[in-house]
Amino acid sequence: MELHELKGGYDVLYSLGHNCLPASQLNHSKIRNIAGVIDWMMSPHLSGVSALLRDRFRHVMLWDNLRYHGASSDSGCYVIRDAAYDLYSVHDFPMEDNDPGILESYPGLKQKLDYRANRFLQLMQSGKRIFFLRTEATLHETEELVQVLDDLVAGEYKLLVVNHAQVPYIVQIDYQLPNVCTLLIPEVANIFQDNHTLWRTILEGIYNTMTNEEINAYLLQNYNT
Template sequence: MNYNQIKGTYDVIFSLGANCLPADQLSRHMLRKIGGVLDWVESPALSGVSHLLRNRFLNYMELPNLAITGINDKAGCYIVRDAAYYIFSHHDFPLNQNTPVQLVSYPELREKVSRRVPRFLDTLKNANRILFIRTEGTIHETAELLDVLQQLVPGEFNLLVINHAPVDYMVETPWPFQNVCALQIPKVPDEFHDNDELWKNILDGFSVR
């Protein structure tokens, strides 16, 4: 599927990571109709996302699986890893509310997850046309993700995979999947801002009902 084929109107567009970038760009362009479960977390391994979806978020962000791995200075939060799925929270545990040995604000995260997961799964089940956007993924990881999504989504869905690479502009990658468009965009020092104009051009081709 090429870029012109994947463009169009969708019931909902969801980010599948690998970090906050897709959700942030969707929000800026008024395309984030519903908050997704993976909008504001880091999921560096697409295989972990596929595992999470296959398990329908079973034990996701459960307290026994969490460990502090660092500090996000910009967010003013502890970085907390979910060992079960290799997913990292960067925005849920403010430094002024938690300690290096106690995640005091965990109940707030638990409430958010408990609200968003059923809504996300219900939307996958009932929407007629869904677009998923993922940054950073190999062709083999994408094949695994497609297999999982086909089990979760009875309606039509497409997947836009955007990889940062040593290119000077947007380049389409010919992947052999009927409902996947793969793009490469420049690898830049600040991916949250340096490619803003390019993201604008990419997302201009999409709308939500």
Template sequence: MNFNEIQGTYDVIFSLGRNCLAADQLSRHMRRKIGGVLDWVESPALSGVSNLLRNRFSNFMELPNLAITGINDKAECYIVRDAAYYVFSHHDFPLNQNTPTQLVSYPELREKVTRRVPRFLEALRSANRILFIRTEGTIHETAELLDVLQELVSGEFNVLVVNQAPVSGIVETPWPFSNVCALQIPMVPDEFHDNDYLWKNILERFTVR
């Protein structure tokens, strides 16, 4: 699927990671109609996302699976890893509310997950047309993701994969999937801002009902 073919109107657009970039850009450009489960977490491995979807988020961010792995200085939060799915929270555990040995604000995260997961899964069942955006994914990981989404999504869906690469603009990658468009954008020092003009160019081609 090329870039022209994937453009158009969707009922909803969801980010599938790798970090907050896609959700942030969707919000900036008024394309984020419903909050997704993976909007504000880091999911370095797309295979972990596929496994999470395959399991319908079973045991996602359960307390026994969580461990503090660092500090996000910009967010002023602990970085907390979900070992079951290799997903990292960067925004749910403020330094001033938690300690290195106790995740005091965990009930707030649990409430958010409990609210968002059913809403996300219901959208997959009820929407007529869905676009998923993933930053950083390989062709093999994407093939696995498609198999999982086929089991979850009732209507039509497409996937937009955006990878950073040594290119100077937006470059299409010819992947052999009928409902996947793969793009490359430049590798930059600050991925959250330096490619803003390219994300504007990409997202203005889509509308949400």
């Protein structure tokens, strides 16, 4: 797909990782209208995300799969890995409130993730047009993800993959996959700050057609959640 083919309105717009960047940039463009399950996690391998979606989130962040992975001075939180899917929580376990062996914040986090997962799955079956954004994905990983999304999404969806590379500007590459647009943008010192202008260009013309309140009201009416 060409970038211009992504332009238009979407019921919901979701981040699929690889870190906080996609959700952050959707926020900056004021088009992120709903919270996803892994918005603020690290998911370095897209295959783990595909497995998570294939499993319909059934095992996300189960206690027995959690591993202590250190601490983040940037977030002030313990880094906790979900070994089943190679996901890393970096914002959910504040060091001042948690012991790394006890993780007092875990029950609240699990409840929140399960709620968001259930909402995600409902929207995959009822949304007419859905937008996904993933940073850092190989061709093989993207092929696998498309197979999972084809099975998961009842309506129309578009997937934008943005990889960082040694390029001077936005460069489009062709993975030759339906519903997928793949771009390269410059590798920079700070991926969260230094490519803002390019991200505004990429996401220009993409917008949401429902507010968060409208989405939740729709789900409440149709799914009694």
